[in-house]
Amino acid sequence: MTFRKLERTDPSDKTVVVVAEDLRNGGIIGVVVGIQEACQALNWDVKNFDISSSATLRHQSLVEALALKPDGLILVGGDIVSISTYSYLKKFEQQQIPIVGWHVAPYPGSVPNTPVQVNVTTDSRKVALAAAGLVQPQEGQTAGVVVFTDRRINIALEKANQMVKALESCDRCTVLSVEDIPLDQTASLVPPAIRRLQKRYGNRWTHSLAINDLYFDHAINELVSSDLPTPLNISAGDGSISALLRMKHKSYQYASVAEPLLMHGWQLVDEIHRNLMGAPPSGYVNQPYVVTQKNAASVVNSRGFFEPDRPYRQLYQERWRENQDG
Known part of the structure; x- marks a missing residue:
């Protein structure tokens, strides 16, 4: 896992809005926890919305989120193509608010013909x-x-x-x-x-x-x-x-x-961080990891989440500090 060094900027005092499709879904919970960890490391504020797969709550949350004038929007779950949020998300794009998502499309990377700049996921x-x-x-x-x-x-x-x-x-x-x-x-x-x-x-x-x-x-x-x-x-x-x-x-x-849910949360925050600095997306895609009854005990952290054997928290924070220190 490597990172390219970016130009110096001041990404402090930022606010990120997270719209979670449904926090009854364990995958979404893990990603949101990872986002919160990463934002805490950056001293960023986080505003979370749980829409419980409701179209009405989705609309209300996006309207409220836009009114907050956040520095970034993260969509966790849902489907950017089928949930009819395009018109709402265009308003974020018009205000130059970067949008990234987790599992909002079948494949990782950019989501063509939508305002979503990066979809974080393994290859379905x-x-x-x-x-x-x-x-x-x-x-x-x-x-x-x-x-x-x-x-x-x-x-x-x-x-x-x-x-x-x-x-x-x-x-x-x-x-x-x-x-x-x-x-x-x-x-x-x-x-x-x-x-x-x-x-x-x-x-x-x-x-x-x-x-x-x-x-x-x-x-x-x-x-x-x-x-x-x-x-x-x-x-x-x-x-x-x-x-x-x-x-x-x-x-x-x-x-x-x-999927490394916590790590994906950190990556989503990093993609927002990169955008705010005018840098391209990381392009990083995690490979699927098969957990079975035979290896489950060895890949779970103290909080019960799957945790890959990679020092991603340290690497992200080191790069963020390098960017701030020049």
């Missing part, structure tokens, strides 16, 4: 392939797979499509069902879906692939109470605290293709 194709690659049929048997996704969100849809495509190339894999369940409705919709799937497929259901750990958060009660074998549950993101706990204790989730 690589994440999906890593998750699907963990589906290994037992000898002489066929893996029956249920895929959980949220078709409203482009990155979720892309992950699901890529996983299904990968499974189609597996001779002894069968996609039993693709379940479209909105992430903000998993608490109410996942339990009846699990009962329905168990009744329909029984022992044929051997594996689950989900675009987010949140689906398995709300599947456990039904899995515990069932007499059927528990499917091998695999998530194509994001390595939430609850998922890591399940894997650590080898209970109801086998794997998650985790």
